[in-house]
Amino acid sequence: MYPDQPYLTVPEINSCLVNKYEGSESYLPKHSDCEVSIHPESSIFTISLGQSCDIKFTERESGSVSSQSCPDRSLYVMSRRSQEVFDHEIEQGSMSDGTRYSLTFRCVSWTHKNSTCMIGDSNTRFLRFGSHRRGTFGEQMPGQKFWAPKIRDIDPVSCMGYSNVVLLCGINDIKESHVQCEKDVADCYAELKLKIKQIKLLSPSTKAVFVCQLLPTKDLTLNRKVNDFNRLLHFDLFPTCKDVEFVEGFNQFVCNRVLAAELSMHLDRHGRFDMLHLNRAGGRVLAGMTDDKMKKIDDQLKKTKADTKRLAGRPRNKVLRSPQKSLTGSSSDDYCPCKKYMEGELSVECQSCLKFWHLYCVGLKGLSEEMVESLENWQCSDCYLCPHSYKEKITSTSSSGTMKVMIRDELNAIQPVIKVTVENAVRNILSKSVCSKEDVEGVVKSYAAVARESQKEVIQQAALAQSSKKVVESVVRQMDADKVEREKRRSNVVVLSAPEPEKEASAEQKKKEDKNFCSNVLGIPLKDVETCWRAGKIDVSKPDYLRPLVIKLKSEGLVEEWTKDGKGYKTESGFWINKDLCAADRKANFLAREQRRTRLQKT
Numbered sequence: 109m110y111p112d113q114p115y116l117t118v119p120e121i122n123s124c125l126v127n128k129y130e131g132s133e134s135y136l137p138k139h140s141d142c143e144v145s146i147h148p149e150s151s152i153f154t155i156s157l158g159q160s161c162d163i164k165f166t167e168r169e170s171g172s173v174s175s176q177s178c179p180d181r182s183l184y185v186m187s188r189r190s191q192e193v194f195d196h197e198i199e200q201g202s203m204s205d206g207t208r209y210s211l212t213f214r215c216v217s218w219t220h221k222n223s224t225c226m227i228g229d230s231n232t233r234f235l236r237f238g239s240h241r242r243g244t245f246g247e248q249m250p251g252q253k254f255w256a257p258k259i260r261d262i263d264p265v266s267c268m269g270y271s272n273v274v275l276l277c278g279i280n281d282i283k284e285s286h287v288q289c290e291k292d293v294a295d296c297y298a299e300l301k302l303k304i305k306q307i308k309l310l311s312p313s314t315k316a317v318f319v320c321q322l323l324p325t326k327d328l329t330l331n332r333k334v335n336d337f338n339r340l341l342h343f344d345l346f347p348t349c350k351d352v353e354f355v356e357g358f359n360q361f362v363c364n365r366v367l368a369a370e371l372s373m374h375l376d377r378h379g380r381f382d383m384l385h386l387n388r389a390g391g392r393v394l395a396g397m398t399d400d401k402m403k404k405i406d407d408q409l410k411k412t413k414a415d416t417k418r419l420a421g422r423p424r425n426k427v428l429r430s431p432q433k434s435l436t437g438s439s440s441d442d443y444c445p446c447k448k449y450m451e452g453e454l455s456v457e458c459q460s461c462l463k464f465w466h467l468y469c470v471g472l473k474g475l476s477e478e479m480v481e482s483l484e485n486w487q488c489s490d491c492y493l494c495p496h497s498y499k500e501k502i503t504s505t506s507s508s509g510t511m512k513v514m515i516r517d518e519l520n521a522i523q524p525v526i527k528v529t530v531e532n533a534v535r536n537i538l539s540k541s542v543c544s545k546e547d548v549e550g551v552v553k554s555y556a557a558v559a560r561e562s563q564k565e566v567i568q569q570a571a572l573a574q575s576s577k578k579v580v581e582s583v584v585r586q587m588d589a590d591k592v593e594r595e596k597r598r599s600n601v602v603v604l605s606a607p608e609p610e611k612e613a614s615a616e617q618k619k620k621e622d623k624n625f626c627s628n629v630l631g632i633p634l635k636d637v638e639t640c641w642r643a644g645k646i647d648v649s650k651p652d653y654l655r656p657l658v659i660k661l662k663s664e665g666l667v668e669e670w671t672k673d674g675k676g677y678k679t680e681s682g683f684w685i686n687k688d689l690c691a692a693d694r695k696a697n698f699l700a701r702e703q704r705r706t707r708l709q710k711t
């Protein structure tokens with residue numbers, strides 16, 4: 109029935125059901141062998157003994173009927189999966205007088221009631237379960253794992269007969285460079301939704317489809333798409349699809365700027381080149397944020413609440429909202445050193461130098477006017493020593509050194525409170541499935557509450573988080589740009605020193621000439637060429653310069669073919685054909701060549 113599926117499958121046969129039919133009046137009512145206790149991969153073998161009979165098969169969906177005659181001493185085989193689609197029966201009158209025995213062999217066990225199949229991408233790689241060779245989720249839940257890097261690879265047929273289906277897929281789809289906006293993410297989600305529909309249609313005996321949220325990655329840009337995807341799961345799939353269970357992930361975590369930066373700081377140290385997986389270390393960071401510290405957090409929270417109460421009613425900090433021009437008596441020197449006008453941006457006054465600083469510029473963006481006012485004795489980073497110089501100077505024995513030791517001790521003391529308070533706020537939003545603006549504000553507020561005690565520390569933390577975030581973000585941005593560029597050039601090859609077409613010719617004629625060059629000189633048949641063009645503009649100051657000829661081929665395979673597996677080669681006519689590399693790859697190749705050259709010179 110499904111030629112690409114193994115028909116006779118492996119599980120060992122452990123049961124034999126014997127039916128005895130006596131006389132022509134005997135019959136077997138319409139049914140299918142789809143009990144959940146039959147192994148989903150088990151084939152069903154039936155031997156007929158005594159006399160022949162006809163087995164009638166009805167396709168449930170269409171009602172179409174066919175029959176199979178089973179002579180004495182014959183064997184017929186059905187797949188377990190076919191039971192989701194067909195009913196079978198033996199009608200009255202199909203046997204003659206006399207006795208018929210049928211022996212039906214299957215793999216049956218009560219544990220298969222909970223059989224589970226998981227279909228997913230590389231994030232399922234450490235999840236082990238199924239038959240003993242693959243590990244198990246627990247003796248009560250045997251199952252199979254199927255590999256599906258992309259949503260399109262999910263094969264609904266492979267879910268047939270499993271009581272539970274777990275899907276963890278989508279990250280590789282939204283990672284694609286053509287998935288740019290929320291709508292593109294929604295298209296990926298729609299594909300997944302269709303797969304779920306197909307699964308439910310094909311496998312009526314499946315009790316529930318579990319859909320996992322996508323996990324955050326080390327790639328902050330990608331995490332935005334992760335959030336969009338998870339939001340759709342939450343707001344569309346979960347409420348509208350019956351029997352779809354939702355598997356919570358960590359999407360709220362990446363909604364939060366401060367924590368996303370903190371996360372990236374942790375994760376960047378491990379597996380630098382793999383931006384997609386948090387790996388074990390990253391997973392531990394996430395898990396650590398949610399589980400391990402809960403008890404401690406609860407205790408600390410009580411203490412923090414008490415501290416916050418004690419601090420209420422202190423003098424308020426000055427706060428200012430742009431436009432700055434409306435300010436009387438403040439020269440531009442008094443204003444934020446960024447010297448940029450940011451409409452509506454709040455600013456905070458440093459209590460030492462009396463300059464106003466944009467909240468954005470000092471890493472306090474997100475705080476409300478009220479929160480800023482409640483910061484006590486706020487100082488800018490010019491007046492407040494940054495932690496690095498602080499550490500260097502701390503060893504001096506001057507009187508100000510003693511003062512700094514005191515400050516350091518104070519800061520060390522407040523450190524756990526900050527961590528705990530923020531973690532608690534995060535925990536609260538983690539229990540929800542999607543993080544709202546208010547939730548994020550809650551986290552920032554908790555930061556601000558601690559800030560009343562020591563806003564210097566908050567600034568340090570924010571500054572640290574921001575600087576690491578900036579580095580990560582710029583690397584990610586560059587990598588993303590490279591990815592897009594690589595994608596664009598995927599099916600191109602480049603030819604250097606190809607003679608330029610006649611200057612006077614029309615654009616169309618020039619293109620024709622270049623195409624003729626491809627086929628007549630280089631030998632690339634025109635059926636393989638999508639289009640071609642010249643890279644760059646004609647430079648009148650360099651009359652001898654020949655612009656590279658870029659040829660877009662019909663497929664990537666042709667690029668490999670025409671560049672001899674990407675290495676590049678010289679045609680018989682003496683022109684080099686190379687892959688069209690992006691700037692980053694060209695540079696990498698250049699450096700590799702240089703290294704090779706230096707090595708050769710040394711030897």
Ligand SMILES: O=C(O)CCC(=O)C(=O)O
Nearest residue numbers: 125127136141154210212
């Ligand atoms: O007797 C047969 O050939 C069919 C038996 C059967 O379908 C069953 O026992 O479920």
Ligand SMILES: [Fe+2]
Nearest residue numbers: 139140141196
């Ligand atoms: Fe049956």
